[in-house]
Amino acid sequence: xxxxxxxxxxxxxxxxxxxxxxxxxxxxxxxxxxxxxxxxxxxxxxxxxxxxxxxxxxxxxxxxxxxxxxxxxxxxxxxxxxxxxxxxxxxxxxxxxxxxxxxxxxxxxxxxxxxxxxxxxxxxxxxxxxxxxxxxxxxxxxxxxxxxxxxxxxxxxxxxxxxxxxxxxxxxxxxxxxxxxxxxxxxxxxxxxxxxxxxxxxxxxxxxxxxxxxxxxxxxxxxxxxxxxxxxxxxxxxxxxxxxxxxxxxxxxxxxxxxxxxxxxxxxxxxxxxxxxxxxxxxxxxxxxxxxxxxxxxxxxxxxxxxxxxxxxxxxxxxxxxxxxxxxxxxxxxxxxxxxxxxxxxxxxxxxxxxxxxxxxxxxxxxxxxx
Ligand code: SAH
Numbered sequence: 001x002x003x004x005x006x007x008x009x010x011x012x013x014x015x016x017x018x019x020x021x022x023x024x025x026x027x028x029x030x031x032x033x034x035x036x037x038x039x040x041x042x043x044x045x046x047x048x049x050x051x052x053x054x055x056x057x058x059x060x061x062x063x064x065x066x067x068x069x070x071x072x073x074x075x076x077x078x079x080x081x082x083x084x085x086x087x088x089x090x091x092x093x094x095x096x097x098x099x100x101x102x103x104x105x106x107x108x109x110x111x112x113x114x115x116x117x118x119x120x121x122x123x124x125x126x127x128x129x130x131x132x133x134x135x136x137x138x139x140x141x142x143x144x145x146x147x148x149x150x151x152x153x154x155x156x157x158x159x160x161x162x163x164x165x166x167x168x169x170x171x172x173x174x175x176x177x178x179x180x181x182x183x184x185x186x187x188x189x190x191x192x193x194x195x196x197x198x199x200x201x202x203x204x205x206x207x208x209x210x211x212x213x214x215x216x217x218x219x220x221x222x223x224x225x226x227x228x229x230x231x232x233x234x235x236x237x238x239x240x241x242x243x244x245x246x247x248x249x250x251x252x253x254x255x256x257x258x259x260x261x262x263x264x265x266x267x268x269x270x271x272x273x274x275x276x277x278x279x280x281x282x283x284x285x286x287x288x289x290x291x292x293x294x295x296x297x298x299x300x301x302x303x304x305x306x307x308x309x310x311x312x313x314x315x316x317x318x319x320x321x322x323x324x325x326x327x328x329x330x331x332x333x334x335x336x337x338x339x340x341x342x343x344x345x346x347x348x349x350x351x352x353x354x355x356x357x358x359x360x361x362x363x364x365x366x367x368x369x370x371x
Contacts, residue, residue, distance in 0.1 A: 021105070025152035029050065035079060049064065054210050061080075081105075083150075084104065084157065098114045099111060112125045112160070123158055124184050126184035127195050130186070136324075137324065140185045151197040155202065179218075214238050220241035223256065223267035225270045228271065239282075239283055240275075241282070249263045268305060287316045288333070289327075289329065303343070306341075307346055313347065
């Protein structure tokens with residue numbers, strides 16, 4: 001016979017894969033009202049609790065003085081299970097970059113990053129535990145896909161950052177999250193429904209959502225063409241980022257294996273269709289890898305593909321993954337690449353590399369969390 005754990009004692013359970021318990025944030029505003037009625041409570045309690053949770057950023061029901069004690073207790077027990085447990089938090093850049101590794105109910109690990117800039121706060125969040133896209137330069141890709149995140153698990157990453165900011169736990173004083181990028185672990189468009197629902201929770205006005213503007217939200221994809229078209233029709237004018245990394249199919253087939261299914265021409269056509277429909281500038285992600293995709297002829301080829309389109313190129317110096325022989329391009333090659341694009345009128349910036357020194361970028365934090 002095993003002794004039951006004492007209160008406060010840690011219990012280590014075997015990983016249990018599968019869906020997390022149902023959470024208020026899995027539900028839209030109408031479904032939340034129905035769920036509350038099912039608990040024997042008046043529907044308006046759902047809106048009150050949503051405002052506390054999403055807008056006041058209060059995750060402690062004891063402070064919800066506008067909600068009856070009975071309603072607080074019932075809603076907390078039935079609809080607010082703990083989804084993310086912090087297992088590692090690292091900050092750098094004088095506390096203005098904070099990376100978190102979270103454990104999910106089944107033992108899977110994900111990461112999120114908060115980056116504070118003078119004019120904005122960006123959160124980089126995960127949409128899947130692991131990733132099935134298998135890009136050889138990406139740390140997340142090496143471990144394969146564990147599972148899709150639920151809507152609430154995605155939203156909770158944003159809320160955790162928003163709460164920390166509001167409570168003055170991030171260097172620079174109290175603040176708000178203004179930008180969200182789906183550039184953590186996973187391929188967001190391969191977890192389409194949960195991601196769309198999460199976008200609504202993040203973007204919709206109170207009490208349905210947090211009210212963060214769609215202009216500040218970026219969904220990054222390897223190029224799942226049918227889903228890019230679907231996203232264009234959602235009426236959510238978020239920024240689409242396309243991880244191109246090579247202008248030619250021969251190289252892109254190796255860097256982004258999904259290219260064998262949706263080649264360069266098709267992913268770019270889908271990107272331009274997205275720009276036409278949403279009037280949003282598409283972002284092209286291009287990780288510069290020394291001697292692999294950073295040659296002047298590739299810059300020329302890329303420039304020819306992009307010139308005249310509503311596009312912005314984001315060059316990302318490769319963040320080498322442990323054990324990989326690839327490294328970031330030399331500064332002079334990077335500068336030449338930028339120049340070639342600019343000469344053809346293509347807008348380009350080189351991404352800053354926050355968090356590099358703590359192995360935090362691009363899935364590496366969760367990959368090393370157990371070491
Ligand atoms: N699956 C999505 C979003 C996650 S990754 C996508 O691929 O777009 C966000 C961006 O970081 C992608 O452009 C991805 O290719 C890039 N990336 C991944 N690993 C990287 C690394 N080691 N160095 C630089 N960029 C990387």
